[in-house]
Amino acid sequence: xxxxxxxxxxxxxxxxxxxxxxxxxxxxxxxxxxxxxxxxxxxxxxxxxxxxxxxxxxxxxxxxxxxxxxxxxxxxxxxxxxxxxxxxxxxxxxxxxxxxxxxxxxxxxxxxxxxxxxxxxxxxxxxxxxxxxxxxxxxxxxxxxxxxxxxxxxxxxxxxxxxxxxxxxxxxxxxxxxxxxxxxxxxxxx
Amino acid sequence: xxxxxxxxxxxxxxxxxxxxxxxxxxxxxxxxxxxxxxxxxxxxxxxxxxxxxxxxxxxxxxxxxxxxxxxxxxxxxxxxxxxxxxxxxxxxxxxxxxxxxxxxxxxxxxxxxxxxxxxxxxxxxxxxxxxxxxxxxxxxxxxxxxxxxxxxxxxxxxxxxxxxxxxxxxxxxxxxxxxxxxxxxxxxxxxxxxxxxxxxxxxxxxxxxxxxxxxxxxxxxxxxxxxxxxxxxxxxxxxxxxxxxxxxxxxxxxxxxxxxxxxxxxxxxxxxxxxxxxxxxxxxxxxxxxxxxxxxxxxxxxxxxxxxxxxxxxxxxxxxxxxxxxxxxxxxxxxxxxxxxxxxxxxxxxxxxxxxxxxxxxxxxxxxxxxxxxxxxxxxxxxxxxxxxxxxxxxxxxxxxxxxxxxxxxxxxxxxxxxxxxxxxxxxxxxxxxxxxxxxxxxxxxxxxxxxxxxxxxxxxxxxxxxxxxxxxxxxxxxxxxxxxxxxxxxxxxxxxxxxxxxxxxxxxxxxxxxxxxxxxxxxxxxxxxxxxxxxxxxxxxxxx
Numbered sequence: 001x002x003x004x005x006x007x008x009x010x011x012x013x014x015x016x017x018x019x020x021x022x023x024x025x026x027x028x029x030x031x032x033x034x035x036x037x038x039x040x041x042x043x044x045x046x047x048x049x050x051x052x053x054x055x056x057x058x059x060x061x062x063x064x065x066x067x068x069x070x071x072x073x074x075x076x077x078x079x080x081x082x083x084x085x086x087x088x089x090x091x092x093x094x095x096x097x098x099x100x101x102x103x104x105x106x107x108x109x110x111x112x113x114x115x116x117x118x119x120x121x122x123x124x125x126x127x128x129x130x131x132x133x134x135x136x137x138x139x140x141x142x143x144x145x146x147x148x149x150x151x152x153x154x155x156x157x158x159x160x161x162x163x164x165x166x167x168x169x170x171x172x173x174x175x176x177x178x179x180x181x182x183x184x185x186x187x188x189x190x
Numbered sequence: 191x192x193x194x195x196x197x198x199x200x201x202x203x204x205x206x207x208x209x210x211x212x213x214x215x216x217x218x219x220x221x222x223x224x225x226x227x228x229x230x231x232x233x234x235x236x237x238x239x240x241x242x243x244x245x246x247x248x249x250x251x252x253x254x255x256x257x258x259x260x261x262x263x264x265x266x267x268x269x270x271x272x273x274x275x276x277x278x279x280x281x282x283x284x285x286x287x288x289x290x291x292x293x294x295x296x297x298x299x300x301x302x303x304x305x306x307x308x309x310x311x312x313x314x315x316x317x318x319x320x321x322x323x324x325x326x327x328x329x330x331x332x333x334x335x336x337x338x339x340x341x342x343x344x345x346x347x348x349x350x351x352x353x354x355x356x357x358x359x360x361x362x363x364x365x366x367x368x369x370x371x372x373x374x375x376x377x378x379x380x381x382x383x384x385x386x387x388x389x390x391x392x393x394x395x396x397x398x399x400x401x402x403x404x405x406x407x408x409x410x411x412x413x414x415x416x417x418x419x420x421x422x423x424x425x426x427x428x429x430x431x432x433x434x435x436x437x438x439x440x441x442x443x444x445x446x447x448x449x450x451x452x453x454x455x456x457x458x459x460x461x462x463x464x465x466x467x468x469x470x471x472x473x474x475x476x477x478x479x480x481x482x483x484x485x486x487x488x489x490x491x492x493x494x495x496x497x498x499x500x501x502x503x504x505x506x507x508x509x510x511x512x513x514x515x516x517x518x519x520x521x522x523x524x525x526x527x528x529x530x531x532x533x534x535x536x537x538x539x540x541x542x543x544x545x546x547x548x549x550x551x552x553x554x555x556x557x558x559x560x561x562x563x564x565x566x567x568x569x570x571x572x573x574x575x576x577x578x579x580x581x582x583x584x585x586x587x588x589x590x591x592x593x594x595x596x597x598x599x600x601x602x603x604x605x606x607x608x609x610x611x612x613x614x615x616x617x618x619x620x621x622x623x624x625x626x627x628x629x630x631x632x633x634x635x636x637x638x639x640x641x642x643x644x645x646x647x648x649x650x651x652x653x654x655x656x657x658x659x660x661x662x663x664x665x666x667x668x669x670x671x672x673x674x675x676x677x678x679x680x681x682x683x684x685x686x687x688x689x690x691x692x693x694x695x696x697x698x699x700x701x702x703x704x705x706x707x708x709x710x711x712x713x714x715x716x717x718x719x720x721x722x723x724x725x726x727x728x729x730x731x732x733x734x735x
């Protein structure tokens with residue numbers, strides 16, 4: 001009588017467990033939450049259909065995160081580049097943000113998330129958008145343009161080793177390696 | 191410590207002293223009275239070799255050789271030797287542990303490359319993705335905004351240059367503040383010196399025993415703890431007057447001032463105990479009035495200091511921080527709660543630990559008291575911090591501070607305590623009437639005596655005895671050992687220097703490679719343009735014809 005949500009097959013479960021850093025319970029919980037976001041008729045094929053970005057952004061873990069749109073764009077595999085996610089994309093997301101992911105994986109994805117124009121390096125525009133996201137959307141917590149310029153030039157001075165005006169992946173990873181709590185702060189748990 | 195010293199002595203107690211005083215509650219504080227004849231203090235420990243079943247051997251009239259055989263069958267325990275070696279081993283093990291942890295934390299915090307890269311790290315790593323609630327997100331954003339602004343202001347300050355007049359003014363203000371601090375410290379030291387004189391004269395004059403007399407023993411510790419509490423407040427006022435620009439410099443200055451205070455307080459106390467109490471053994475008022483041995487007296491003093499320090503810290507935590515928070519909330523109307531002064535608390539802990547190390551020789555149970563005190567203090571401080579204080583807004587360089595604190599623990603504190611203890615063992619006469627070393631010239635003699643006895647009993651071990659004489663007693667060996675350690679340290683520092691130079695060279699190389707790449711790519715492009723341009727002109731000529 002009541003419609004039950006489609007269960008995850010046992011071999012799919014073990015396959016996902018092997019391919020990601022997630023445990024069995026985390027995968028099952030992710031499946032449950034993902035199918036809740038889908039429409040009724042889509043629920044039988046969670047892998048085939050994409051959930052649009054607006055629905056993903058209603059998840060409480062992502063709702064208030066200033067980087068939510070970038071996260072969706074980075075993990076999305078859709079050709080239309082609209083940030084929609086399949087279930088496997090969603091698992092990828094959770095795997096990168098999980099407890100057991102390595103520092104390399106996390107710093108790689110962090111770099112892609114902070115690269116707002118998707119050109120493979122963090123230049124001044126990317127850094128400015130990053131700082132604005134960090135300090136908040138309201139006006140009274142924004143830095144003035146003078147301070148912003150100075151901040152960006154200081155950041156580049158500290159992290160740009162080859163002095164080309166941008167921060168590439170290796171330089172980013174070099175800065176991250178000096179911070180002891182990056183791994184614990186780059187985490188999302190459902 | 192407990193296994194080697196306390197247990198054997200507890201099993202074979204020596205003869206009890208004749209007038210043992212009854213237990214009153216004051217003993218927990220003063221440590222004198224009932225406690226003075228117990229395991230806690232040095233005076234209780236016997237100076238002969240403990241043997242079990244001693245009665246069996248001395249009952250019959252055996253010839254001396256048989257007696258020796260009889261005695262050697264049962265387990266025996268040479269108390270003075272055990273005391274001496276246990277204390278020595280304890281210090282040695284502590285030394286090794288300290289040096290190891292210091293080198294580890296030094297390695298972690300000593301960044302070979304530039305260590306002022308805080309801004310980039312702040313920008314890239316400070317966002318916590320686990321935060322879900324909107325209000326917490328807003329709070330975190332504001333926090334990051336404040337931190338970035340402060341860091342920027344700090345960086346700006348470094349670039350500003352003062353005029354000559356401003357520099358002179360700042361120099362005057364700094365020297366005034368330092369003069370105030372040094373004068374305060376000297377004043378307190380003199381106060382301690384004269385008040386200890388006064389207290390002991392009072393005790394000598396007043397012959398009657400009573401609980402007031404016992405309580406007067408507490409006067410000196412209370413004075414010292416008050417000084418430790420109030421003088422850092424004076425230092426804070428002086429620092430506030432000076433208006434330091436960068437917070438790290440302010441922290442270092444505060445630490446050095448507090449350190450200076452504590453070192454001078456401990457120095458004057460050690461001087462008082464070791465020189466006055468120990469040496470004037472014949473005509474001294476201290477020994478006449480209290481018929482105890484001076485080591486037990488010093489042990490009791492240290493115990494009292496530890497306990498009073500604990501009580502004062504408790505009171506300060508419970509009432510001081512609570513009251514300060516209420517005061518700053520209602521009267522001053524600050525929006526933030528007071529910050530937790532990490533430097534002051536760590537220095538207090540180091541001070542307590544130095545007292546414990548000094549007291550190990552005289553009071554073998556003092557480490558147990560110290561452990562208990564630390565456990566209690568930890569839980570009380572934890573709940574107080576949760577309730578009354580807030581986290582500092584500036585990013586606290588944990589690893590560098592840890593290195594500094596461990597170095598402070600090792601160098602002035604542990605080194606000073608071990609120097610005092612070694613001096614005591616080496617050259618001061620133990621008292622005649624109590625303790626495991628009574629009757630000898632110095633405590634060190636116990637070790638020598640054992641080696642001599644060993645040589646007498648077993649001629650094969652004479653090599654060991656001779657080695658011991660040459661190695662340990664010869665100061666030349668110590669100098670050689672110290673020289674080797676210094677050479678190793680010098681080599682390591684040169685290696686680190688060399689690595690730093692290599693890193694700068696490599697960074698320059700990376701820069702140059704980047705420039706080379708750009709140059710070559712532009713050349714390649716221009717060459718391609720040139721190649722294409724004549725081809726095109728040729729083609730157009732062809733088609734034109």
